[in-house]
Amino acid sequence: MTAYVCSRCQVHAPADALTWCCPRCRGPWDLEFTSGPVSRASLTSRVNSLWRYEEALPLATHAPAVTLGEGRTPLVPLTDTVSAKLDFLMPTLSFKDRGAAMLAELALRLRQGGGLSHVLADSSGNAGTAIAAYCARAGLDCVVYVPEGTSPKKLEQIRAHGARLTVVAGDREATARAARAAADAPGAFYASHVYNPHFLHGTKTYVYELWEDLGGRLPDTLVVPVGNGTLLLGAALAVDELYGHGLVDRRPALVAVQAEAVSPLAAAFHAGEEELSAPAAAHPTLAEGIAIPNPPRARQILRAVRASGGTFLTVTDDQIRVAQRDLARRGLFVEPTGVACWAAVRAAPQRGRCVVPLCGAGAKTGLAAGVTPQSVQ
Structure with a gap:
């Protein structure tokens, strides 16, 4: 796997660790990753999902374990x-499937390596539903933190995918703080669409x-x-x-x-x-x-x-x-x-x-x- 790096502090961490933020400044990680050029001519014979751009993806694989056919939208x-x-x-x-597919693929590999017990995420709705769905696809235990007042339709979708909901009293920022506190628990993988750079590569x-x-x-x-x-x-x-x-x-x-x-x-x-x-x-x-x-x-x-x-x-x-x-x-x-x-x-x-x-x-x-x-x- 590639390595995490904090752009502010230049602190590094292996990407197969569960450390979700820079331990010095508590800021989000970037990824030390160099993409390769994608050949347009080769794309016609590739899988019809975002995984077709494998040279550009840090978790590149010819056969991703976690996919729902995401991408290739009109x-x-x-x-x-x-x-x-x-x-x-x-x-x-929602577009959040692009990053959720990457995070769930990463989480599955981390579980196979040992140490990961569950996935958690925080969201106003769309990221939470995406993480819940892709964790369901991967067979991963998932907890989603949402603020009170989140759309009932989004809550229903999260529950339908089998994730456990934690509704936080307060706004989106209060929800993020609660999830970050829980992310420090042993065995937790914080599938954060903000802090984990694999989401951006999705x-x-x-x-x-x-x-x-x-x-x-x-x-x-x-x-x-x-x-x-x-x-x-x-x-x-x-x-x-x-x-x-x-x-x-x-x-x-x-x-x-x-x-x-x-x-x-x-x-x-x-x-x-x-x-x-x-x-x-x-x-x-x-x-x-x-x-x-x-x-x-x-x-x-x-x-x-x-x-x-x-x-x-x-x-x-x-x-x-x-x-x-x-x-x-x-x-x-x-x-x-x-x-x-x-x-x-x-x-x-x-x-x-x-x-x-x-x-x-x-x-x-x-x-x-x-x-x-x-x-x-």
Whole structure:
């Protein structure tokens, strides 16, 4: 296996250990891993899932033990210049399956090596359902911590996969703190979509698929929702790898979208800050999946957006409501968090060709109230 490294402290740890964060600063791990170039010509004969990009994956295998056929989601046009990647068509109905497949594969290998007794995760819903499903596929015992107020449909899905739920009184941050405390128990593998970098190497396949489907090119702009930043950081990884191997000749701008009600990264970016000076207040928003007041990878997210020549945009709940109705009238039923990027692009059109992800299915949360069909233009 590869090794973990803390980008702040340069502390290292073997990736077959259960140490979930840097022991010095308690920050998230990065992965010491060098990808190989992926040959587009070879892809036609490969498995039709994200595991087809095996040269780029740290847990590469010709026959992964844990897969539900995730990845390879459709890319469909919304306008002449904007396309949507339908990641809500994943097995558990959200893009989080990309990272969950990697974490469950890792957990299974760790159990085979001895020492792992159970998997735990914390989530506002989608990551928890994905981890629960892939642990079920792998035959792993799983506990998922969720905040009170999580969508009942998401709770039902987690339970259906056999995971044990721990509902935490308080908000998303309180839930994360409770899970991190439990993660220090012997035998626990913290399948964190924030702290474990294998998750980011799963989400980067989003961009590898765009590269493949666009004939070896990337769009001018990638618009990505950002709470903890797992899709954006995965996208940045993929862009760096594709460019570094000479497989693309330019890098797209990364445009990050936050909910206006909880937008600490957007505020820091526009203030010229390199990291968060203080957590944001936790206000309610329809975009609950990206309402993260204090993302642990804030510095990395801000650096990635600036390096790409991109920016941060924010959207209001009213814009989210209208965008959700608009997509539904186009045949695409997406949960409120998942429409944030489309809401942002409608308000602030981007240069050149642009791709937005539709990250979670509307069946998970239902239709946001407050906008009539007649008000959607």
